[in-house]
Amino acid sequence: MTTDVGIRQASRAASDLGEMPVWNLGDLYPSPTSAEFQRDLDKAAADAKHMAETYKGKLAGLGRDGPALAGAVKAYEALSDTMGPSTSWGCPRTVRNASVAKSSTTTSNLPKPGRP
Numbered sequence: 001m002t003t004d005v006g007i008r009q010a011s012r013a014a015s016d017l018g019e020m021p022v023w024n025l026g027d028l029y030p031s032p033t034s035a036e037f038q039r040d041l042d043k044a045a046a047d048a049k050h051m052a053e054t055y056k057g058k059l060a061g062l063g064r065d066g067p068a069l070a071g072a073v074k075a076y077e078a079l080s081d082t083m084g085p086s087t088s089w090g091c092p093r094t095v096r097n098a099s100v101a102k103s104s105t106t107t108s109n110l111p112k113p114g115r116p
Helices: 004-016 035-055 066-101
Strands: none
Touching: 035 066
16 A cells, blocks of 8 residues: 555655656657557457456466467467557556655546546
8 A cells, every 4th residue: 555655755765866868759659549549449448358268267277278268368468469569658658647646646646447
């Protein structure tokens, strides 16, 4: 659990680093509101749902079936490949939003992902 003391220490450490680099994520998507970005989010959601329906509660048994285990790993890798670029857009925005919020709140009071 992050405490106010931990936030202050992290803030002091971050200020010692100087100006942080700015990432150009335009090579991944034109913007976080682009059709390409939304397409990948939709695909990731559908693939994650399919993985849950296919493998939930069955992973232990896959250890006895090499080809089935390989299929699960490939499905996971494909999902990870789809999610990678979209999370690259989300991470800096989350960090920036948390940096702004830390001056008036602790991280335990920040909204949880997917909640207002």
